[in-house]
Amino acid sequence: MVDFWRFSTIVAISSCLSQLPLKAWSLPQTSSLDSTIKIQFPKYLIAQERGKARQEFTISDLETEFQPSIPIDRIEVIEVIADSQEYNRVQQVITAKGNVVLRFAESVMTSDRLEINLKDRIAVAKGNVTLKRGDQVLRGNKFEYYLVADRGVIFNAGGEIYQPSLAEDIDGERELTPEKTILDRALSDRLKVEQPISDVTATRGFSTSIGSSRDINLIGGDDATGGTVNRLRFEAERIDFEGSEWEAVNLSLTNDPFSPPELEIRADRANFIRLNSLENKLTTSKSRLVLDDKLSVPLLLSTFAFDNRPSNPGLFNLAFDGEERGGFLIERSWTIVDNSRFNWKVTPQYFVQRALSPTTFEFSESDEGGVFNPGVFGLKNRLNINIAPRTRLNNNFSLTSFDINNLEDNFRGKVALQQTVGKLDNPYRFALEYNYRDRLFNGSLGFQTVRNSIGGVVTSPNMEIANTGITFNYQASIQNINADTDRQDLLEVERQSDRINLSRYQGALFMEKNFAISRGTPLPSTKEEGLRYSPTPVVPYLELLTGIRGVASFYSNGEQQPSLEGTIGFQGQLGHFSRSWLDYTGFKFSYSQNLRGDESPFLFDRLVDRQTLDLGINQQLYGPIRLGVSTSLDLNSNNEISTDYTIEYSRRTHNITLRYNPVLELGSFSLRISDFNWQGNPQPFRDEITPVIQGVER
Incomplete structure (x- = not known):
């Protein structure tokens, strides 16, 4: 499952690194019949030393030893402002120093020093370089970029990728509104970008499950499959790019906003090649998964062909269905x-x-x-x-x-x-369905198989009655069904099976309301407190659960099965899940009473569990390890309907859950990769030490 996250997230880095700072200057694809290449290329440079007059320069479009000669079709402007600037007329080099701000194509780059060679069309930024375009951020100690050739090098690269707006942010077709005045945003930009990380919040993230399970309301469980990791951080010792291809040395990738990351993908080298508009190829060497900057697990695959949509993980999956x-x-x-x-x-x-x-x-x-x-x-x-x-x-x-x-x-x-x-x-959902041997679970009757059914189903969205907090939804269906029965009066004397064929007309209404009894205060969203073992700070609470379910089923032989069920119970959680021992207890218990009229002629939808008791507890033992058990009992027959046992390894960035149900003989393995939003500048992945040998930094 780690490989799945790796595939989907490395694609975002591929798009960002190959296009983020470069797209506005890149060569678009042209027809082979077009002899003139039309490009969007900066022809004018406006430079201004703070508090002094502006200067305008023309960037050469003549052929040099570094760049080919390419006709320029459109005029674009680069704007540079700094504390001080110098212009060497002989070499045609502009040198800007001190709080340098460069604006181009809706991008803002800040650095300590910037040199632009107008003749050779080379830009070199040094010292605390940060480039921001939309929600995308790229950092490095040094940027070298050959403007027209669309190639360059980033040293000690790092940054952040926000996938939902990535395509828009790197869109080179967007045009700037012409401005004659350079906005001096150096200080405010730097304060905003360099502020300590804050406002860390978690969204759903990516989750998946292997195997089979039945939802019986496990405390703290989340079996939803899907989602994505929208925001990522990356670092690399060096990134060489040319067009849509790039090569990274010592690449690291994480979804953790804090450093050092507790979940990280590392590779000694990573090569990215865009095969076409949909397909890409990534080759890595010595790639591995690193946990807590200590435990390293080698990843077996090194070459991947993929596109920008999620794909399936690994060589194979393990599952259980007894x-x-x-x-x-x-x-x-x-x-x-x-x-x-x-x-x-x-x-x-x-x-x-x-x-x-x-x-x-x-x-x-x-x-x-x-x-x-x-x-x-x-x-x-x-x-x-x-x-x-x-x-x-x-x-x-x-x-x-x-x-x-x-x-x-x-x-x-x-x-x-x-x-x-x-x-x-x-939305409302309408469906026309045909099912053959549909496998259903009906309480203490266990698994039942509907031989075949055909019909239509409409399901309403979740709605609220005024502002009462009472939520409801309903469902209606008409189906022709062939399924098993134990009613001898409905079966032929001479028969090949115990199945009957009837039409069923069914309507259902579900209503519920929870009443808050108490609510605690979450810990701050820091790595040592509220986010130590959880992607969101745990809020202690206790609430009363109430619900009503009404179902009416009518069958073509004149029989019917009306039912009304009421549920009452309590659920809550204690502790903050931030200390090492016994700092989290989740619990739920509820009682349901069912009032039923006549019974269904079928077995698969017959209501037999009139009084049920649901019990569940999830307890932290030590650190990220939690154990859980959840069971459902029929109080009339004292039969165990279903019981789930879980063991969970929960961290801020990921969660692994193993589940087994001995009654149903089902098991599953679930993985969640968290997705975070934050403000400010996360610290480097780890403290870097730059050696000095004979007075020279190496």
Whole structure:
């Protein structure tokens, strides 16, 4: 999973380093039939010493030993202001010293010293160099840039990347509004950029889960898959760039706003090549994952072909599904097509535990079991088609065995045409669906399989009643269903299965409101206090939970199943999760009472758990390690519905959770990579010591 984060984030650095300070001066692609290259290139330079008159210079467009001769189609202006400036007329070199500010193409660069050779068109900035364009920041001790050739070197490079605005910030087609006056922003810019880091806040970040699990409200759990890491920091000893290609020496990359980073990717060398507008290639040497600036874990892959969209991690994934796939398995996802209209992904699986323990699985009579038996291979397929901006067609299926003699019972599939209406972030959802062998979990009845169903479903967004704090949503569906029943009066005497076929008309309404009882104060957002083991400061609290669920189901044979369920409980957390021992306890317990009329003719949607008790606790033991258990019980039958056990390693920048459910025989491995926003200038990754040998800095 680390590799996934590495792929998606290194792409942002690739875009930033190859274009951020250079895009406005780069050569655009032109047709081979166009003999005249038209470029956006600075022709005039306006220089001003603070408190004195402005001077205007013309930048040469003649061929030199460093630069080719290229016709200039547009006139752009570079503006420079400094405490003092000198102009050598013989060498045609402008030297600016002291709080130097350079403005060009909506970029602002500050440095201690700047030299611009008008004849050879070379710019060299030295000393505390910072370039800011939009939300992107690039720093270094020394910048060398050959203006027209679009190549150069950055020494002791570092900076910050903000992915949501990256494309806009590096857009070279944007034009500046002409200004005749240089704004002297040196002091304010430097104070803003160099201020100590503050206002550190966490957003969702990237998360993913491998394996299978069921949501039973674990305290502190977050199984959402997806998201991204929007803001990153990087450092490199040296970056050589030319056009859209670059090479970095001793590259480091982190999502941690604090130094030294607790999670870091390092590589001795990294080479980036843009193959085309969508595909890129990254080659690294001696790449590794470094934790807490101490533990180093080598990364096996060194060459990657990728684009700017997320891809799948690693060589393979480990997962666990004891109920349907025999236990431990390995899988690998392959993306066949991935563009704005189509996304097609296949995931071959190999059921390791089933292969090594053939006696636990019933193979076909024609097979003898073993590591190459068709029954130990599986497949998942996912195809998404974006028909319109808010219309999508999904086609998913899975095979839990390649045994052709029993293929019908090993295949599961779903086709859904989905349409969203209303607000983009909270829409109504309409779906036409066909399901074959849909696998559902129904409380103490366990897993149930719906042989097939077809119909339509509408789901409302989450809404609030006035300003009462009461939230609600509803769902309605019409489906024709073929599924199992235990009702003998509904079955034929002579039959091949215990399935019946009925239409179901269903409506559901869910309402809830939480009442705050107490709320504590979070610790400051610093690395030693509120953000020591958590991406956000923990807020101690206690609240009362209440909820009502009403469901009415009507069947085409005249039967119905109305139900009304009420829930009441408490949840909260104690401690701040900042000290080393027992500084966090999360808990939740709730009681639900269900009032039901007649029962469903099917098994998969029959309400059998009338009184349930849900209990959960998550406890810090030492440092970032937390243990949790969450269980659900049927009080009428005293049956255990489901129980999850978790062990969690929680840090500011990442979180790893292992979960196992012995009742359902399901397990999962989850990873979260945090995403942060902050203000100010983060410190260097680590304290650098510059040696002095015989009076010379090396």
